[in-house]
Amino acid sequence: MPDEKPDGGATAQPAAGHFLTEGESAPLPTAHRSQPIALGKARALSGPGESALRRKARPLPVDPEAVSVYSGPPVAPLPGAPTTPLTGTRRTGGARRVGWNRPYSRAGAQYNQVGPPPPPPRKYSNVVVAGLSALVLVVTASVGVACFKAISSYDSSVDNPLSRPSVHRPTAPIPTLPDPTVTKTVPGVKDIDRVQKNEIYKAGKLAAVGCKEPSVRPTSQVTTLRYFQGLLPCLNEAWKPLIEKAGYTFRAPKLTLVSAKVPTACTGESDSSYYCGTDETIAIDWQDYVAMYKRDPIDARVWMMDVMAHEYGHHVQDMTEMLTAVGSLQGWAKTEAAELELNRRLELQATCFGAAFLGANKAGLGLTGAKLQAWEFDTKHSGDEYNPKKVRDHGSRANQWFWGGPAFDSGNPASCNTYTASAKRVS
Known part of the structure; x- marks a missing residue:
């Protein structure tokens, strides 16, 4: 029963699975037991099952300050401590030096510091000394003589060596550097001066080069081209001599x-011939000349020579930079009438250049x-007057x-200086 106290008044221990309830306290431990405490039966450590209990005996730590009467070997000296001479020997204890300083039984240095006495000085006779x-x-x-000669020769080959440093003069002359390139700005030529004062006006007359009119009959596209190709070398x-004399570059x-x-x-009219300054090309309309040759062969040949000479006149303007100058002046023109007048001066000059060539070579061309x-x-x-569009861009027939x-x-x-003429002469 739970209230019973079999141990004479002590509270019984709670059973397994018992939990303390509110107001109930755990029993205090008993201070003295009534049963005596005795040692158990002794067991041998050498049994087969006790090998794991064996432990290797370890020496007890030695206290360096403890005094012992044990007469064993001396304790090793501490690091850095002075070595103590061993009893009954001339050698010091501790590490020994090895190498060429044997035998170790010497107490002092290997070699004496004071050597044998030096031999007496040798005496020479008076004759040898003299x-x-x-x-x-x-x-x-x-x-001394050699030094004097060297100094004399040095003074004779160097001009005042103390006043200036010695230099090696080159045997070859120092090359003369070219003058630095100086860029000069050439003043530009005004457009109006280019056309009014061109050097082509001072180049002289065209020479008779002895060319002949091509004998090809322009009855087709191929033969018409051959006819103009026969006139081109003559032009x-x-x-060429006049273009180069005027200071320009000739180009065919x-x-x-x-x-x-x-x-x-x-871009030119498809029914007429023209000159293209962009690629320096003379373009010929061949169909008109084939039809004209069938009606009147003489008039067709004369007309073809005149057209070829006129278009080549534009090429002369291009080589002498007048074609570019006129284009610039037209760009600055304020009215359409002023622009057309410049174009008439240009076309009338090409007609004039062509007529000058034909007149200089009239004998060879049969004119x-x-x-x-x-x-x-x-x-x-x-x-x-004969232009169907009534555009006044080439000049009147007069x-x-x-x-x-x-x-x-x-x-x-x-x-042919049409640029200095009055407006009436270029109408």
Whole structure:
């Protein structure tokens, strides 16, 4: 029963699984037991099951300050402590030096600090001493003479060496450096001066180069091209000396037929011939000349020579930079009338250049008789009056002859300065 106290008044221990309730306290431990405490039966440590209990005996730590009567080997000296001589020996304890300083039984250094006495100085006779002195004097005198000669030669080859440092003068002359490049700005030529004061006017007359009119009959596209190709070398040969004399570079133009399949860099009317300054090409409309040749062969040949000479006149303007100058002046023109007037001056000058070439080579080209009459008639009856669009850009028929007739007779580009003429002469 729970209230019973079998141990004579002590509270019984709670059973397994018993929990303390509110107000109930755990029993205090008993201070004395009634049963005596005795040792159990002794067990041997050498039994088979007790091998794990064996432990290796470890020496007890030695107290260096403890005094012991044990007569064992002395304790090893502490690091850095002075070594103590062992009893009954001349050697010191501790580590020994090994190497060439054996035997170790010596107490002092291996070699004595004081060596054997030096031998007595050797005595020389008076004759030997006198001979050596004389030899020294001879050697000293020889060295002095050599030094004097060296100094004399050095002074003779160097100009005042103490006043300036010695230099090695080169045997070859120092090359002269070229003058630095100086860029000079050449003043530009005004457009109006380029056309009014061009050097082509002072180059002189065109020479008769002896060329002949091509004998090709222009009855087709191929033969028409061959006819103009026969005239081109004659024009190149006549104009080249004057272009170069005027200070410009000569360039032969290209030649082509007006065709939609082979266009030039310029846009021109498809039913007329023109010059393209962009690629320096003369474009010829071949169909008109084939039809004209069928109606009147003489007039067709004269007209073809005149058109070729006129378009080459534009090439002369291009080589002498007048074509560029006129284009610039037109860009600055304030009115359309002023722009058209500049264009008429340009076209009338090309007509004049062409007439100068034809007049200088009239014999070789056969411009006599009927051909000459045909050329004069065509020149007098060409102008803006015959333009269906009534555009006044090439000059009247009166001015066509005003510039063409005199140039044919003179054969000189000086007759073609249309830029100094009055407005009436370029209308």
